[in-house]
Amino acid sequence: MGRKLLLEKAHVENIRHFDVYRREGGYRSVEKALKTMNPDAVTEEVKKSGLRGRGGAGFPAGMKWSFLAKPEGVPRYLVVNADESEPGTFKDRYLMEFLPHILIEGMIVASYALGSNRSYIYIRGEYWWIVDILEQAIEEARNNGFLGKNILGSGFDCDIFVHRGAGAYICGEETALIESLEGKRGNPRIKPPFPAIKGVWDCPTVVNNVETISAVVPIINEGGEEYAKIGVGKSTGTKLISACGNINKPGVYEIDMTISVEEFIYSDEYCGGVANGKRLKACIPGGSSVPILPANLLLKTAKGETRMMNYESLSDGGFATGTMMGSGGFIVLDEDQCVVKHTYTLARFYRHESCGQCSPCREGTGWMEKLLLRLDRGQGKMSDIDLLWDIQRKIEGNTICPLGDAAAWPVAAAIRHFRDEFEWHVLNPEECTRRNYGLAHYADPLEVTVA
Amino acid sequence: MIQFSDSKLKEVEKIIARYPQGKQKSAVIPVLHLAQQEFGGWLDVPVMDYVASLLSITPIEVYEVATFYSMFNLKPVGRYMFEVCQTGPCMISGADNIIDYIGKKLGIKPGETTSDGMFTLKTVECLGACGYAPMMQMGKHYKEHLTPQRVDEIVDECRRNAASNN
Amino acid sequence: MADEKQLFKVTIDNITVEVEPGTTILMAARQIGGDVTPPAMCFYSKLQGSGGKCRTCLVEVSKGSEKDPRPMPKLVASCRTTVMDGMEVKNITSDKVMDARAGVVEFLLLNHPLDCPICDQAGECHLQDLSYEHGKEGTRYEFSRRTFEKEDFGPYIQLHMTRCILCYRCTYVAAQLTDSRVHGVLDRGDHAEISTYISKAITNDFSGNMIDVCPVGALTDKTFRFKNRVWFTKPVQAHRDCDKCCGKVTLWNRGDEVLRVTARKDEWGEVESYDGKPGWICNTCRFDKKKLSDWVIEGPTNVNRHSVISTNHYVNGKVPQETIAEVMGGRQPKLLMDIHDVSDVNDPSVDLSVIPGPATGATFNNKKQQ
Numbered sequence: 001m002g003r004k005l006l007l008e009k010a011h012v013e014n015i016r017h018f019d020v021y022r023r024e025g026g027y028r029s030v031e032k033a034l035k036t037m038n039p040d041a042v043t044e045e046v047k048k049s050g051l052r053g054r055g056g057a058g059f060p061a062g063m064k065w066s067f068l069a070k071p072e073g074v075p076r077y078l079v080v081n082a083d084e085s086e087p088g089t090f091k092d093r094y095l096m097e098f099l100p101h102i103l104i105e106g107m108i109v110a111s112y113a114l115g116s117n118r119s120y121i122y123i124r125g126e127y128w129w130i131v132d133i134l135e136q137a138i139e140e141a142r143n144n145g146f147l148g149k150n151i152l153g154s155g156f157d158c159d160i161f162v163h164r165g166a167g168a169y170i171c172g173e174e175t176a177l178i179e180s181l182e183g184k185r186g187n188p189r190i191k192p193p194f195p196a197i198k199g200v201w202d203c204p205t206v207v208n209n210v211e212t213i214s215a216v217v218p219i220i221n222e223g224g225e226e227y228a229k230i231g232v233g234k235s236t237g238t239k240l241i242s243a244c245g246n247i248n249k250p251g252v253y254e255i256d257m258t259i260s261v262e263e264f265i266y267s268d269e270y271c272g273g274v275a276n277g278k279r280l281k282a283c284i285p286g287g288s289s290v291p292i293l294p295a296n297l298l299l300k301t302a303k304g305e306t307r308m309m310n311y312e313s314l315s316d317g318g319f320a321t322g323t324m325m326g327s328g329g330f331i332v333l334d335e336d337q338c339v340v341k342h343t344y345t346l347a348r349f350y351r352h353e354s355c356g357q358c359s360p361c362r363e364g365t366g367w368m369e370k371l372l373l374r375l376d377r378g379q380g381k382m383s384d385i386d387l388l389w390d391i392q393r394k395i396e397g398n399t400i401c402p403l404g405d406a407a408a409w410p411v412a413a414a415i416r417h418f419r420d421e422f423e424w425h426v427l428n429p430e431e432c433t434r435r436n437y438g439l440a441h442y443a444d445p446l447e448v449t450v451a
Numbered sequence: 452m453i454q455f456s457d458s459k460l461k462e463v464e465k466i467i468a469r470y471p472q473g474k475q476k477s478a479v480i481p482v483l484h485l486a487q488q489e490f491g492g493w494l495d496v497p498v499m500d501y502v503a504s505l506l507s508i509t510p511i512e513v514y515e516v517a518t519f520y521s522m523f524n525l526k527p528v529g530r531y532m533f534e535v536c537q538t539g540p541c542m543i544s545g546a547d548n549i550i551d552y553i554g555k556k557l558g559i560k561p562g563e564t565t566s567d568g569m570f571t572l573k574t575v576e577c578l579g580a581c582g583y584a585p586m587m588q589m590g591k592h593y594k595e596h597l598t599p600q601r602v603d604e605i606v607d608e609c610r611r612n613a614a615s616n617n
Numbered sequence: 618m619a620d621e622k623q624l625f626k627v628t629i630d631n632i633t634v635e636v637e638p639g640t641t642i643l644m645a646a647r648q649i650g651g652d653v654t655p656p657a658m659c660f661y662s663k664l665q666g667s668g669g670k671c672r673t674c675l676v677e678v679s680k681g682s683e684k685d686p687r688p689m690p691k692l693v694a695s696c697r698t699t700v701m702d703g704m705e706v707k708n709i710t711s712d713k714v715m716d717a718r719a720g721v722v723e724f725l726l727l728n729h730p731l732d733c734p735i736c737d738q739a740g741e742c743h744l745q746d747l748s749y750e751h752g753k754e755g756t757r758y759e760f761s762r763r764t765f766e767k768e769d770f771g772p773y774i775q776l777h778m779t780r781c782i783l784c785y786r787c788t789y790v791a792a793q794l795t796d797s798r799v800h801g802v803l804d805r806g807d808h809a810e811i812s813t814y815i816s817k818a819i820t821n822d823f824s825g826n827m828i829d830v831c832p833v834g835a836l837t838d839k840t841f842r843f844k845n846r847v848w849f850t851k852p853v854q855a856h857r858d859c860d861k862c863c864g865k866v867t868l869w870n871r872g873d874e875v876l877r878v879t880a881r882k883d884e885w886g887e888v889e890s891y892d893g894k895p896g897w898i899c900n901t902c903r904f905d906k907k908k909l910s911d912w913v914i915e916g917p918t919n920v921n922r923h924s925v926i927s928t929n930h931y932v933n934g935k936v937p938q939e940t941i942a943e944v945m946g947g948r949q950p951k952l953l954m955d956i957h958d959v960s961d962v963n964d965p966s967v968d969l970s971v972i973p974g975p976a977t978g979a980t981f982n983n984k985k986q987q
Binding site: 075084085086087088089090093118120124125126127128129161163164165166167168169180181182183184185186201242243244245246250251252284288329331333337341342345346348349352353355 | 469470471474476477478479480481483484506508512515516519520521522523537538539540542543544575576577578579580581582583584588590591592
Binding site: 353 | 691694760783806809
C-alpha cells in the first residue's frame with residue numbers, strides 16, 4: 001500500500017470543514033512556514049522536494065517560483081489553476097470537493113513564499129457547486145485567522161478569491177487563464193514575456209495547478225528532502241490519478257509512483273481490473289492529449305521492461321513507443337472500443353475548444369475532426385490516413401500554445417499504433433458501422449507496428 | 452428595463468472588490484453568470500449592455516467574452532438544461548445512448564428546446580466527471596452515472612418541481 | 618562614444634545585419650529585404666500588439682545567441698521574437714520552415730474561398746501573393762467551406778467574413794486609432810468571426826484604415842467595390858491639407874476620375890510613416906475627396922515590378938534587393954543562358970516608359986551604336 005500525502009484524510013467525516021480539518025492536523029504547514037521560515041526558505045524547500053507541476057507539463061514547481069520577478073512596489077500574484085478540463089482528468093475536482101482546506105492551506109504557504117497578498121483560484125465554470133465549497137472554506141480560514149491581515153502575527157497579509165470561468169478548456173493554459181481572469185477572451189498570449197515577469201494585470205504571476213499547490217502542504221510539514229524520498233528519480237512525491245473508462249473502480253487514486261501500470265489497472269486497491277471481464281485494448285494514461293498506447297506497449301516498454309506509473313517510465317521510448325504522465329487522467333479502453341471513434345471524439349473536443357487565434361489550430365483541428373468522422377463512418381479513403389498524419393504534423397509545434405500539440409498527439413498516436421484499425425474502417429465500410437475492430441493483436445506480446 | 456435588484460447589485464459590488472482597483476473588467480465573467488441567472492437563463496443584447504455599463508467597459512468587450520465561453524447562452528433556453536457530455540471517456544461509457552434516449556423521450560434533438568419551454572438538450576465537451584460517466588450538467592449540479600431509468604427520474608423530478616413552483 | 622548604443626548582430630539566411638536591441642527577427646530581416654524576409658499576414662509594425670497569430674512568419678533559430686548558442690526547440694514567430702546578439706536564423710534556407718509555411722498557407726486557404734476572379738481584393742491581396750509564393754496547387758480539403766453573410770459596417774465599409782483570416786489587425790486599428798471600438802472577434806475556434814454583434818455602423822473618422830490593414834478582401838471600401846479592377850487603375854501620389862490626418866494618399870485613378878483613395882503603402886504593404894508617425898488617413902480624405910481638384914498630384918506611385926498593378930511606369934522604380942548570392946554563401950546562381958548575350962531586344966538599360974512612342978528594333982539598335 002503506497003503512501004498517501006494528500007488523500008490520507010479524505011474519508012474522515014466532515015473533513016470539508018475547518019474544525020475537523022484542523023483537528024486532523026491541518027494548517028500546521030502555515031504555522032511552520034509563517035512562524036519559522038522566511039519566504040525564500042519555503043521556495044527552497046519546494047525546490048528540494050523535486051515537486052513537478054501536476055497540471056500536465058511537469059515543470060519543476062520550485063524552479064517556476066524562483067523565476068518570479070520581484071520588482072519593488074509591484075504586487076505579485078499567485079493564481080491556482082482549477083480549470084481542470086482535460087478529458088479523463090477529474091482529480092482536482094475531487095480534491096476541492098472533499099478537501100478544500102488542503103488547497104487553501106497550500107495557497108497560504110505558497111502566497112507567503114511568493115509574496116502574493118491577493119491570490120486567486122480560477123475554477124472552471126462547470127464546477128459551479130464547488131465554488132460554494134471553496135468560498136465556505138476560505139470564510140472559515142479567515143474566521144480562524146489564517147487569512148486576512150497579519151496572519152498569525154507574522155505581518156503577512158493574504159486573501160484568496162475564487163474566480164469562476166465559463167466553459168473554455170483553453171483557459172487551462174496559463175496565459176489564457178490570465179487573460180480570462182482579466183475579463184477577456186481566453187486567447188493565450190504570445191510568450192515571452194512569461195507570466196513570471198508579466199502576468200495578470202501586467203504583474204509578476206505564478207500559475208500552479210490545484211494538486212501542485214496542495215502538495216506544498218506535506219512538503220513543508222515533512223521537509224522537501226523527505227518528500228523527495230518518496231517516488232523514484234525525478235518523479236518525487238505522490239500523484240493523483242483519475243482513472244476512468246472501462247474499469248471496475250473508476251475514481252481518484254493517490255499513488256507514490258513506484259507501482260507498475262499493470263498493478264494500477266488490475267489491483268483491487270486501484271482500478272480493480274477491466275470491467276465486465278473484458279480484455280484490455282488500449283489506454284491513455286495521462287489525459288486525452290497524451291499518446292494512446294496499445295495494451296502490449298502499455299504494460300511493457302519497447303525494451304521489455306515493466307512500465308511503471310511515473311513520469312520517466314511512462315515516457316520511456318519517446319512518442320514512438322511511449323506516452324506521458326500528463327495530468328494523470330487515466331482512460332482505459334476495453335476490447336469492445338473503437339479507437340477511430342474515440343479519436344474522433346477527441347478531435348471534436350479539440351476543435352470545439354480551440355480559441356481560433358492561430359491558423360494551424362483553428363483550421364487544422366476542424367479538418368482532422370471531419371476526416372476522422374468520415375473514417376469512423378466508413379466513408380473514408382486510404383489517403384485520408386496519410387492526410388491526417390500530415391495535418392497533425394503541420395499543427396504540432398507550430399501554434400501559439402500547446403493546444404495545437406494536444407490536438408495533434410492523440411491523432412498521431414492513434415495512427416501510429418492502430419493504423420490497421422483505420423485501414424479496416426476504409427476496407428470494410430459496411431461492417432465498421434455494425435461492429436468494432438476488436439482487440440486484434442494489440443494485446444499480443446508481438447512486435448508493435450510503429451508508423 | 453434591465454436592472455439588478457439591490458441585493459444583486461451588492462453582490463456585483465462584492466465581485467468587483469475581489470479585483471484590484473481599476474481592474475473591474477475582470478468581473479465581467481462572474482457578473483455575466485449572475486445576469487444570466489437573473490434575466491431568464493440567457494444573455495440578450497440589453498442584458499450584456501447593462502453589464503457593460505455596470506463595469507464601465509464597452510459593449511463589444513462584453514459581447515466578445517460572452518460569445519467565447521460556452522456556458523453563456525445567447526439564445527433563449529428551456530427552464531431545465533440537460534448538458535450531456537459526449538467526449539471520449541463518456542462516449543466509451545455509453546453517452547451516445549443517453550443522448551439518444553433523452554432526445555427520444557423529450558422529442559427534441561441536441562440543441563433544441565421542447566415546445567413547452569421546459570427542457571433544452573445540449574451536447575457538451577468534457578465536464579471533468581469522466582469517472583462517473585455517463586453524466587450531464589443540470590444547472591448548478593452534475594447528474595452522474597446516468598441510465599435511462601435515472602433520466603426518467605430526473606425528468607419527472609423537474610416536471611414536479613416546475614409544477615409546484617408555478 | 619560612451620553612450621553609443623550597442624548593436625546586436627543577427628545572421629538571417631547567412632546574411633548578417635546589425636540591429637538595435639529589442640528588434641524582432643522579422644524587422645531585422647526587413648532591414649535586409651528581399652527573399653529572406655518572412656511573409657507576415659497578421660503582424661503590422663504600426664499596430665501595437667499585432668502579430669504571432671497567422672504563423673506564416675515562422676523561422677528556425679539555429680543558434681540562440683553568442684552567450685547561449687543552443688538552437689530553439691521549435692520554430693518561432695519571427696514577428697514576436699526579439700533578436701539576441703549573435704543569433705542565427707534560418708528562413709528560406711530551412712526545409713522545416715518552408716514545410717511549415719506551406720502548411721500554414723494550406724490552413725489559411727482551407728476555408729478561404731478560391732474565387733479571386735470575383736474578389737475585389739484580387740491583385741493586391743496578401744493571401745494571393747502568399748499562396749503564389751508558398752502554397753501548393755490544388756487543395757486536399759474535400760468538405761464544404763465556412764461561409765458567412767456579408768455585413769455592412771456603416772455606409773463605407775463592408776465586411777465579407779467568409780474571406781477573413783482572423784489576423785485581428787482591424788480590431789487593433791479600432792482600438793488604437795478610434796475613440797471606441799465597436800467591433801471585435803466574436804465566438805471562438807473555427808467559427809470565430811469579426812463582427813459588431815449588433816450590426817452597428819462603425820463611424821469613427823479613422824475607421825477606414827481598417828480597409829488598408831486588411832490583408833485580404835474581408836474589409837473593402839464600399840465606395841470602390843466592383844467599380845474596377847485595381848490593375849486597370851493608375852495609382853498616383855497626392856496630398857491635400859487636412860486638419861485631421863497627414864493628407865498624404867495614393868489616388869487610384871482611371872483617366873481623370875478618382876476611383877479610390879488609400880493611404881500610401883510601403884514595400885511590406887503597410888502604411889508609410891512620416892516623421893516616425895504612421896500615415897493613417899481620415900475618412901474625409903478617403904471617402905469624400907473623390908475629385909482630382911481636391912488633390913495636389915505629386916506623381917506616379919512606384920509599384921513593385923512583381924505586382925500585377927503594372928500598367929504604371931517604372932521611373933525611379935525600386936528594384937528589390939537581390940539576396941540569392943549571399944544566401945547561397947557566395948555562389949552565384951547558374952545562368953544557363955543570358956538572353957542579353959544573344960539578343961538586343963529588351964536591353965535592360967533602355968527605359969521603355971521614357972522613350973517617345975512605341976519601342977521598335979531601332980530603339981535598341983541605336984542604343985548599341987551609341
